[in-house]
Amino acid sequence: MLSLFQKLKSWLANGEKTALATVVETWGSSPRPVGSQMVFSSNDEFAGSVSGGCVENAVIVAAQEVMASCRSKLLDFTVSSDTAFSVGLSCGGKIKIFIQPFSDNKVHHDLLTCVLDKKPASYVMHMTEDGHDFLFIENTSIGDGKDDDSKNYTPSLHSDIAHIPAEILEKINTTTSAAVPSTGPLPKDYFLLRLIPPFQLTVIGAGHIAVKLAALAHVMEFDVVVIDPRAALVTTQRFPKAEIHHKWPDSILPDLPLNKNTALVALSHDPKIDDPALIWAMKNQVKYIGALGSRTMHAQRIERLRQHGFTQDDINRIHAPIGLDIAAKTAEEIALSILAQIVAERNAS
Numbered sequence: 001m002l003s004l005f006q007k008l009k010s011w012l013a014n015g016e017k018t019a020l021a022t023v024v025e026t027w028g029s030s031p032r033p034v035g036s037q038m039v040f041s042s043n044d045e046f047a048g049s050v051s052g053g054c055v056e057n058a059v060i061v062a063a064q065e066v067m068a069s070c071r072s073k074l075l076d077f078t079v080s081s082d083t084a085f086s087v088g089l090s091c092g093g094k095i096k097i098f099i100q101p102f103s104d105n106k107v108h109h110d111l112l113t114c115v116l117d118k119k120p121a122s123y124v125m126h127m128t129e130d131g132h133d134f135l136f137i138e139n140t141s142i143g144d145g146k147d148d149d150s151k152n153y154t155p156s157l158h159s160d161i162a163h164i165p166a167e168i169l170e171k172i173n174t175t176t177s178a179a180v181p182s183t184g185p186l187p188k189d190y191f192l193l194r195l196i197p198p199f200q201l202t203v204i205g206a207g208h209i210a211v212k213l214a215a216l217a218h219v220m221e222f223d224v225v226v227i228d229p230r231a232a233l234v235t236t237q238r239f240p241k242a243e244i245h246h247k248w249p250d251s252i253l254p255d256l257p258l259n260k261n262t263a264l265v266a267l268s269h270d271p272k273i274d275d276p277a278l279i280w281a282m283k284n285q286v287k288y289i290g291a292l293g294s295r296t297m298h299a300q301r302i303e304r305l306r307q308h309g310f311t312q313d314d315i316n317r318i319h320a321p322i323g324l325d326i327a328a329k330t331a332e333e334i335a336l337s338i339l340a341q342i343v344a345e346r347n348a349s
Contacts, residue, residue, distance in 0.1 A: 002198055002221055004039045004048050005115040007201050008102055012109040016100045017042035017067040022035035024127065025075075025096035032095075035193055037100070043068050050097055063099050073128045098127045098191065101249050107133050111195075118197040118223070125191045141147055198223045199261055199287075200344060203242075204249050204277040205268025206233035207303045209292065213265070214242045220339065226285045227252055229273065249277035262343045263288035265322060269297075275304060289324035290338060319345075 011018045021038040026111060038048035038056070050059055053078050057248035066073050078094040078307045102108055114121040124134040176331040201217045203210045213225045224242040227249050228234040234244045253276075258264065264281040266274035270290060278301075281289045291301065296322040305315055323337030324344070 001037065001195070003117060004037055005112055007041075007045075007047050007117065008039050009112055010100075011039075011041040011043070011045070011098070012104055014043075019063040019066045019099055020102040020143070021050055021063060021097050021099045022125065022191070023050075023095060023192065024098045024125075025094075027094040038063070040064070040067065051095060053098070055095065055230075059097055059099065066099045066101055070101050070128070072131070073129075074098050098125060100133075107135050110135050110137070114195055119195075120197060121195040121210065123193045123195060125193070127189045127191055129191070166349070178206075187241045197261060199263070200225065200257065201258065201342070202227065202253075202262060202264045204228070204264065204266045204274055204278075205270070206230065206235075206238065206244075207267060209334050209338075211238050212265050212331045213267070213338055214239050215249065216332075216335050216339050218242070225256060227277070227327050231336065245259060249273060253277060253280045256287050258283050258284040262286050263290070263346070265289075265338060265342075266291040267322075269293065272302070278318060279308055279310075282310060282317060286325050287341065287346075288319070288342050288347065289317050290319040290341065292322050293320060295321065 002102050008018050008020070019040040021040070021148065023036040023132060024033050026032070026034055032051050036048070036050050038046055038059060040046045040060065040264070042064075046060055046063070050056065055075075056077050058077075059075065062073050062075055062212045075097045076094075077097070103325050105153045111121070111133075113125055114135070115120075118139060122136040124136070126132050126134075146147075155341060162271065168243060173285055196308065198221055200223045202214075203214060204227050206226050210226060210228075214226060218241045224239070226234055226239050226242045227245045229248045229317060231246050234246050236244065256279060264286050265288075268274050278289065278291060282305075293301065298318075300316055301318075301320070314331070317342060324341045326337050326340075328334045328346060
């Protein structure tokens with residue numbers, strides 16, 4: 001999502017008209033989930049995906065019409081429709097896509113700011129030709145350690161609160177879903193999309209595997225933080241797109257978010273560096289914890305952690321040996337196995 005909204009900001013700054021397409025309903029074997037998005041400019045540029053490629057051309061054409069008319073469109077592709085057949089939707093799935101003009105109005109400006117500043121929010125689309133959009137900015141961070149997942153949202157100052165149905169106000173503060181379609185518990189023609197900040201990967205140790213893992217995680221649009229007290233390893237040349245800290249983990253981790261939107265991996269192979277980070281992670285609601293090393297090395301690690309008072313259930317949160325078993329040999333393959341395991345853990349809930 002972040003890269004798409006960066007495109008929108010750039011296009012708007014250049015004075016171009018833009019549009020935003022969102023998958024709002026799917027049935028059957030649709031290849032893209034509800035909430036998937038594409039963005040378009042009047043200069044014939046686009047980015048993102050709303051299907052496996054089978055309806056994109058029709059959506060691009062419709063988006064150009066939306067930008068020209070400044071009126072939204074709701075596209076409904078089904079396997080039995082002539083339109084669906086002509087664009088190639090033959091997989092048996094059905095998909096509904098809402099395309100809206102995206103302008104520099106105040107709500108859209110606030111939406112861009114939230115996404116680019118990585119602030120949690122909820123965006124409500126009224127899926128009519130000229131419906132109102134609403135934006136609610138979350139007052140608490142994702143996975144802030146509370147026992148429940150309820151959030152406290154404040155309407156954007158530019159949202160017309162008088163037009164907001166009561167059912168939406170209730171769902172905004174209680175839903176844990178990333179996307180709630182109009183066929184769900186919302187009034188007809190409304191769609192709710194939660195804007196969740198990028199998943200954060202905190203890497204302890206700046207060795208060769210960490211370099212490959214950070215690069216691959218960036219492709220996945222993760223925020224990457226690399227921590228290592230060894231100055232020669234943790235450099236901007238080795239990690240050009242990561243936030244780097246030349247510090248011991250226990251001196252910097254208290255200042256970083258470690259929550260349900262975070263994975264922490266210990267890759268230094270040095271207990272003096274890895275253990276304090278693992279201890280800190282296990283004391284927080286980190287989504288994923290992993291540690292590099294053999295089974296023998298992990299058995300020794302377990303004994304050290306037990307001396308710190310951790311139970312077996314606590315220790316079982318650590319994925320070790322780290323990564324999915326794909327018979328990885330190279331640093332690139334090990335990084336792939338680690339990231340795949342993180343994604344599987346993140347998407348499991």
